[in-house]
Amino acid sequence: MQSKLKAICPIQDLQRVSYLSRAINFKAQPCSAIIFLFNGKPYSYINHCMHMHRPLNCEQDAVFDESGKYLRCSMHGFIFDPETGVCQSPVCYGQRLQSLRLQEIDGILYFAEKHLSAND
Numbered sequence: 001m002q003s004k005l006k007a008i009c010p011i012q013d014l015q016r017v018s019y020l021s022r023a024i025n026f027k028a029q030p031c032s033a034i035i036f037l038f039n040g041k042p043y044s045y046i047n048h049c050m051h052m053h054r055p056l057n058c059e060q061d062a063v064f065d066e067s068g069k070y071l072r073c074s075m076h077g078f079i080f081d082p083e084t085g086v087c088q089s090p091v092c093y094g095q096r097l098q099s100l101r102l103q104e105i106d107g108i109l110y111f112a113e114k115h116l117s118a119n120d
C-alpha cells in the first residue's frame with residue numbers, strides 16, 4: 001500500500017534557505033523534521049541528536065557547520081554526513097540521524113513516510 005504523502009513546500013523554497021523545519025508526528029511522537037538541499041538533492045531527518053537528545057539547532061539557528069559540508073549539532077558540535085545522517089564524531093561515531101523519505105512531484109516536496117503526520 002502506498003503511504004500517504006504530506007506536502008512540505010515547493011522545492012524552490014529550499015534553494016533560498018540553508019534548511020527548513022517542520023513540526024511533525026513520527027510514530028505517534030511529536031517532534032520536528034529538518035529539510036534541506038545538499039548538492040542539489042533534498043534530504044530530511046528528525047531533528048534529534050542522539051548524543052544528549054537535543055535538536056541540532058538548539059543553541060543557534062543553524063544545522064550546518066561553517067564549511068557547509070556537514071550537519072552540526074549546536075549543543076556540543078557533533079557532525080553528521082548530510083547524505084546519510086551518520087555521526088562522524090567519536091562519541092557517537094556510526095550512529096545515525098533518523099532519515100525521512102521524501103518525494104518530489106511536479107516541483108512540490110512531500111514527506112513519503114507512512115509513520116508520519118504533519119502538524120500544520
Ligand code: FES
Binds near residue numbers: 049074075077
Ligand atoms: S547533544 Fe548534540 S552534540 Fe551533544
